[in-house]
Structures are given as structure tokens and as C-alpha cells.
Amino acid sequence: MQTTGHGHNRSSRIGGFHRKSPAERLDLVAAFADLDAATRAHLADMGNLLVPLADKLIENVVATMNVPIGIATNMKVDGEDVLVPMATEESSVVAAVCNAARQTYETGFTTSMSGTLMIAQVQAVNVPDPFAARLRLLERRDDIKAICDDCDPLLVKLGGGFRDIEVRILDTSSGPMLVSHLIVDTRDAMGANAVNTMAEKIAPHIATWSGGRVYLRILSNLADRRLARAHATWKLAEIGGTDVRDGILSAYHFAAADPYRAATHNKGIMNGVSAVVLATGNDTRAVEAGAHAYAARSGRYTSLTHYEVTASGDLSASIELPMAVGLIGGATKIHPTAQACLKILGVRTAERLARIIAAVGLAQNFSALKALATVGIQKGHMDLHAQNIAMMAGAVGDEVDAVARALVAKGTVRIDVAETVLAGLRGG
Structure with missing residues (x-):
């Protein structure tokens, strides 16, 4: 127990807190922190998220954090006009996307996707003969497929399911590890639950076949089999001429060469990306982790975007980053605001959502670099x-x-x- 500046003893050990109602929990928190009646009333108002739903989404609920949702206008993605909901607390993020999209509205953004494959990792240690064990596992590919697909018949019915296995031998501080990658097509799901279930199911078999002991069995957020790509061209006349173009190129070259700049450069990209990921109820941390890990895939952290000059002297920009988002699981399916945002976007597949998000990231980056190269970001x-x-x-x-x-x-x-x-x- 510690005595606080509020003048009373208080403890964070509250028995049965998770079993109480949100209102009862809030009363306890208000007493603990000496919250006044106005603050308590503010927290009790959960806005348009029903209290029972909030209470199911996470544990120990007492309030909601309302983040504004703005709409990015002027976006044309693969020839189709879209309005893009963005949930963020940072000013100028939505405006930046609107401005970038307006300056390339005639041609818009062209996008593609490498697929909807996710990776689950199964770690085996103390394998006596890792190189031979690797081959033994690869020989069991059909058995592994049968076990994995049996975990999720609905996914298989929808055209998804197990696609392949890769087995890697890692040298680590505690000796060699045999790491199996289950490559799974998760279709319109983000896929964490599907691939984690498969990894759990296959783990004892891998232990038997490899002769080792299995520890971790979990998805990887470096979803490099699920890359979203977007490119666009900004005409010289639209952006203010060769000086502006060259300033943007110089800013890009700085980010490509220097991790201190690249971190901020990519953070700006994620301002746009994470805002759409959050608005649609997807996992912002998974997408952030995947993007930054992908930016360092060469062994050196660098820019997620590329800028170059076209034959006619215009500015061409492109982006490629992992984009593990879904339409059918978690908050995306049960949060009414996320559902409304998906309706505004008009997306019917996770792939389309991912592609639009990549375009937003590129637009965000273009605006930031243009501001930096001209009037300054401030x-x-x-x-x-x-x-x-x-x-x-x-x-x-x-x-x-x-x-x-x-x-x-x-x-x-x-x-x-x-x-x-x-x-x-x-x-x-």
C-alpha cells in the first residue's frame, strides 16, 4: 500500500474486478484516482459503442477513447472513386491525403496485391539432426496439409487453407532451432486465429517427426506473402514544377539513405495507413510491426516508398508493404463503427481494403515530402x-x-x- 498525494491509502489489487459491471469498475477507479463527478460522467458515456459490446471487446472496461473519424476525399483507386474513413487524433493527416489525391485525381492510384497468405511459425528445439529433420518435415507436406485444413473446413470451402510448408534452420544463442512456416491462405480474414489454431494442432506432430521439443507456435506479423502495392504519378504542373519535384526526390533520397530520417518518413506513411486500419476495426499494431520489419528486410532500415522521374519529367511514386487486414473477424465484424466505415469504403474483400490502404499510405507520404520540400511541415x-x-x-x-x-x-x-x-x- 502506498500513500498518495490524494491523502488516502490505495491499492491496485482489486479482487473480482473483472466480474463487476463497467459502471461498478468505474466507481472503483473514480474512488482510487479521486475523479470528480464531471470526469466520471465523461468516462461513463461510451458514445455510440454500447456498453455491453465494449465490455465484450476487451477486459475490465470502464470507458471508451473516442477518436475522430475524418473522410479522405479525391481518392481514385484503380479507376474507382472512393471515400476513405480515417480514424486518428493527429491534425493535418486527413487533409494531407485529400491534397495529394487531388493533385493526381485524373489518373489516380493503381494498386495490386501479392496474395492473402499468412505465415504461422512453429519452433522446435533440441532436434538431434536438424538438417535431416527438415527434410523429414518437408516429406510430410501432404499430412501437414490434411491436419491444417481439418482445423478450418469453412476457410477451405471459401478457397483458402494450407498452401505450403517451409522449414528453416536458425543458428541462435541457445543452439540450432528448426522453425517450420505454415503458409496459409486466409482469404478475407486477417488470419491470426486461423493460422494460430493450425500451428497449435500441428505442433505435437512436428515434435514427433523432428525428434525435438516444440515451444512457440504463433503467426508472424512480417506478412511478406501479403504485400499491398500502390503507385501514382504526379504531373509537374500539378505539383509546382521541377524545383518541387527535385525537393521531393531529395527528401526521398535522404530517407532511403538514413534510418534516422527513414523512421520519421515511414511514420508519416503509417499516419495514413493506421488511420484506415483503425477505422475499419483492424489490428494497427500488427500492420505497424509488419511495415517496419519489412522496411528493414535488407538488413538496413529504409524507406517503404520509392520516388523517381518518368520519361516525361513527372514524379512517379510507389509503395509496397505487408498488409494483413480482414473483413470478417474481431472488432471488424462486431464494432458498428468499423462496419459503417467498411460500408463507406464499399469494399467486399480484404484484398481491396489492403490495396486502398496502400494508396492512402502513398498519398500521405507524398504530401509530407511535398510540405517538407516547400513550406516546411509546420x-x-x-x-x-x-x-x-x-x-x-x-x-x-x-x-x-x-x-x-x-x-x-x-x-x-x-x-x-x-x-x-x-x-x-x-x-x-
Whole structure:
């Protein structure tokens, strides 16, 4: 037990917390943290997510975190106009996609997908003869297929299921490991549950056939058999001429050569990607992990995008990254907002969703590089940030825009300046 600044003893050991209702849990948390009535009421309002559903999605629910959903306009993907819902807390992200898409609207984005294959890994250790064991496992391919496909007859019926096995011998600090990759077509599912079930089922057989001991059996988030690709061309006249084009190329070359820049460059891509992944109820962490791991696949962390000049002097850009998203599992299927976002997108397959997300990532990146190469990232960002600062200073209604405009005009977006401006507006 520790005594806190609130002046009472409190413990985080709360027996049976998970068995209580969300309201009862919130009462306990409010007492623990000395929350006032207004804060407690704010947390109790779960918005348009029904409390029983929130309580089923995760454990120990007390509240929801409402993230705004904006719509990216001007997007044309493979000749089809789409409106793209993006859930994010960061200003200027949605606007950036709208702007990039507008500047290449005539031709839009062209996309493709390498497939819908996921990988499950089964780790065997203490294998006496790993090289021979590897061949023994490969010889059992048909047996392995039968066992895996038996786990999910519906997936097989939908055209998915086991596709192949790969077996790798890894040298590690604790000796050689025999790692089997189950390659599974998960179709319109993200696939974690399907491939994990198969890995669990096959594990004892792998132990028997290899003569080793099986430990981990789990999917890999480096979904490099499920790559989403997009490319687009921005015409010189649309982007502001050769100086802007060359500035963007220079920014790309910087990211391609330097991991310190590449991390921020790719973070900008993920601003767009993760916003659509979140809006559709998919796993943002899985997609983020896959993207960054893929960016380092050469042994050096680098850019997920490529920029080059076309024969006619325009700017060509492309992106390729793992995109494990689905339409039929988890929150995607049961969260009403995710379902609404999928309806707005009009997607009927996980592949189409993945391809649109790749296009959004490319649009986001183009806008960021263009801003960096011209006015600097802060200008557009600061216009929107100024509104947040105005609200933090206490501005309401029309005051928000008025204070924000004054901050931008001064070139100083700070809360103390905002408070002064607000006081002046109010005649204080």
C-alpha cells in the first residue's frame, strides 16, 4: 500500500474486478484516482459503442477513447472513386491525403496485391539432426496439409487453407532451432486465429517427426506473402514544377539513405495507413510491426516508398508493404463503427481494403515530402495545431478560429500567447 498525494491509502489489487459491471469498475477507479463527478460522467458515456459490446471487446472496461473519424476525399483507386474513413487524433493527416489525391485525381492510384497468405511459425528445439529433420518435415507436406485444413473446413470451402510448408534452420544463442512456416491462405480474414489454431494442432506432430521439443507456435506479423502495392504519378504542373519535384526526390533520397530520417518518413506513411486500419476495426499494431520489419528486410532500415522521374519529367511514386487486414473477424465484424466505415469504403474483400490502404499510405507520404520540400511541415500543421492551442486556452465557439488565426499571423503558436489573445478578444 502506498500513500498518495490524494491523502488516502490505495491499492491496485482489486479482487473480482473483472466480474463487476463497467459502471461498478468505474466507481472503483473514480474512488482510487479521486475523479470528480464531471470526469466520471465523461468516462461513463461510451458514445455510440454500447456498453455491453465494449465490455465484450476487451477486459475490465470502464470507458471508451473516442477518436475522430475524418473522410479522405479525391481518392481514385484503380479507376474507382472512393471515400476513405480515417480514424486518428493527429491534425493535418486527413487533409494531407485529400491534397495529394487531388493533385493526381485524373489518373489516380493503381494498386495490386501479392496474395492473402499468412505465415504461422512453429519452433522446435533440441532436434538431434536438424538438417535431416527438415527434410523429414518437408516429406510430410501432404499430412501437414490434411491436419491444417481439418482445423478450418469453412476457410477451405471459401478457397483458402494450407498452401505450403517451409522449414528453416536458425543458428541462435541457445543452439540450432528448426522453425517450420505454415503458409496459409486466409482469404478475407486477417488470419491470426486461423493460422494460430493450425500451428497449435500441428505442433505435437512436428515434435514427433523432428525428434525435438516444440515451444512457440504463433503467426508472424512480417506478412511478406501479403504485400499491398500502390503507385501514382504526379504531373509537374500539378505539383509546382521541377524545383518541387527535385525537393521531393531529395527528401526521398535522404530517407532511403538514413534510418534516422527513414523512421520519421515511414511514420508519416503509417499516419495514413493506421488511420484506415483503425477505422475499419483492424489490428494497427500488427500492420505497424509488419511495415517496419519489412522496411528493414535488407538488413538496413529504409524507406517503404520509392520516388523517381518518368520519361516525361513527372514524379512517379510507389509503395509496397505487408498488409494483413480482414473483413470478417474481431472488432471488424462486431464494432458498428468499423462496419459503417467498411460500408463507406464499399469494399467486399480484404484484398481491396489492403490495396486502398496502400494508396492512402502513398498519398500521405507524398504530401509530407511535398510540405517538407516547400513550406516546411509546420505551416499546414500549425494552422490546425493553433486551433487545439486556442481550445486549450479556453476559447469556445467562434473564438477558436479567431484566436487560431491570430496565433498563425503572429507566427507564434503557444498557449500563453493564446491566452493573451483570448483575453483581448473578450475585452479583458
